[in-house]
Amino acid sequence: MINYGLLGLLMGLSSCGIYRQNVVNAPLLQQKGHTQISGHNSFSGLEVQAAYALTKKLAVLANYGDMGTKIENSNNNYFNKHSFKEFGAGLYQKRETGRIREAFLMVGKGTSERTRIRPDSTGKSLSGKASYNRFALQADFGNTKKKLEHALSPRLLGVHYSNIVDNTRSDYKDLSNFHIYAEGAVTLRYNLLNFLQITGQFCATLPLIRSGGGYNYYYDFSPFNLGIGLLFNINLSKPVN
Numbered sequence: 001m002i003n004y005g006l007l008g009l010l011m012g013l014s015s016c017g018i019y020r021q022n023v024v025n026a027p028l029l030q031q032k033g034h035t036q037i038s039g040h041n042s043f044s045g046l047e048v049q050a051a052y053a054l055t056k057k058l059a060v061l062a063n064y065g066d067m068g069t070k071i072e073n074s075n076n077n078y079f080n081k082h083s084f085k086e087f088g089a090g091l092y093q094k095r096e097t098g099r100i101r102e103a104f105l106m107v108g109k110g111t112s113e114r115t116r117i118r119p120d121s122t123g124k125s126l127s128g129k130a131s132y133n134r135f136a137l138q139a140d141f142g143n144t145k146k147k148l149e150h151a152l153s154p155r156l157l158g159v160h161y162s163n164i165v166d167n168t169r170s171d172y173k174d175l176s177n178f179h180i181y182a183e184g185a186v187t188l189r190y191n192l193l194n195f196l197q198i199t200g201q202f203c204a205t206l207p208l209i210r211s212g213g214g215y216n217y218y219y220d221f222s223p224f225n226l227g228i229g230l231l232f233n234i235n236l237s238k239p240v241n
Contacts, residue, residue, distance in 0.1 A: 018112045018130045019159055020044040021203045021225040022065045022084050024185035026140040026151040027051035028100045029059050029092045035234040038199065042227030045070075045082065053092065060089045061104065077117040084110035086134070098145025106136040128166040134159050142187075149189040149197070157181040161219055172218045176210040179219060189231065197231040 023040040034053040040046070045067030053059045067082040086108030093101045109131065116126040135158040142151030161177045185203040192198055203225040 018161060018219050019110070019132060019134075019181075019205075019221040020067075020082055020084070020112070021183060021205055021222060022063055022086065022108075023047050023049065023201055023225070023227040023229070024138070024153045024155070024183075024187065024203055025049045025051060025061050025063050025088075026102070026138075026142065026153045026185070026187050027059070027061060027092075028140065028142045028144055028149065028151055029053045029102065030094045030100065030144065031235070032056050033235045036231060037234070038229055038231040040199070040201075040227045040229030042201075043222065043225050044084075044227075047227075047229075057091050057093065058089070059092050059102070059104075060087070061106070062087050063108070071117075079115055079117060081113040082110065084108060084134075086136075088136070088138075090138075094144075098143050100140070100142045100144060100151075102138075102140035102142075104136075104138045104140075106134075106138065108134045108136070110134065124167070126168045128168055129164070130161055130166075131163040132159050132161045147191045149191070151185075151187040151189075153185040153187065155183050155185075157183060159219075169218075175218055179210045180208045181221065182206045182208055195233050197233070199229050199231050201225075201227045203227075 022044060023042050027036045029051060032053050032055055036051040038049045045065055047065035049063045051059060051061040063086040065084045070080045086106050088104045088106030090102060090104030111131045113129045119125045136155050138153060138155035140151050140153045159179050159181060164172055166172060183203060183205045185201055187201045189197040189199040205221055205223055
């Protein structure tokens with residue numbers, strides 16, 4: 001039986017904060033010309049992703065996600081908005097055993113907003129907005145030999161917050177804007193057809209440090225993300241083995 005209380009708690013934790021994980025793009029590319037396009041739905045909203053193998057070793061990828069406007073059905077009557085876009089490049093290697101290794105450097109930009117729909121008792125409309133730039137170093141370790149594929153993706157993130165507008169509090173003005181996070185994602189994919197897979201992913205985030213040492217909790221983050229999607233594999237030169 002599904003524990004709906006626990007599921008609701010996870011969704012609540014993952015819908016707060018300025019920084020939210022996107023679905024980790026772990027393409028597991030196999031050869032030159034391998035092209036991958038996918039769509040996902042997660043706690044962070046809808047997302048589309050793409051990856052392309054430029055050569056036998058070099059690849060590029062891109063991600064775009066948009067949570068839209070999410071209403072919180074609570075006494076506070078808040079709505080949340082979030083969007084994120086990212087581009088990256090890196091190296092991949094496939095071995096005869098089916099094991100694939102990848103490493104990517106990525107840069108992305110996100111925006112978040114949390115606004116109270118109704119003014120408070122003083123007539124004040126409470127709102128907080130912020131942007132952030134994210135720099136990521138990501139590794140993927142996967143296997144594509146079996147019908148059920150899997151990938152493990154550890155990554156190290158540098159996140160710089162900016163353009164903060166918040167009339168609910170002012171302590172952020174004295175805080176560091178640069179933070180370092182560690183993330184890890186586990187991805188499972190099942191082959192429905194030669195070119196089509198269904199994919200699911202769990203991702204967790206751990207704050208490590210801010211510039212100047214320590215960590216502050218103004219820049220709350222979403223600690224978990226769960227996503228499900230469909231993934232299309234195409235090859236522009238020859239069929240993928």
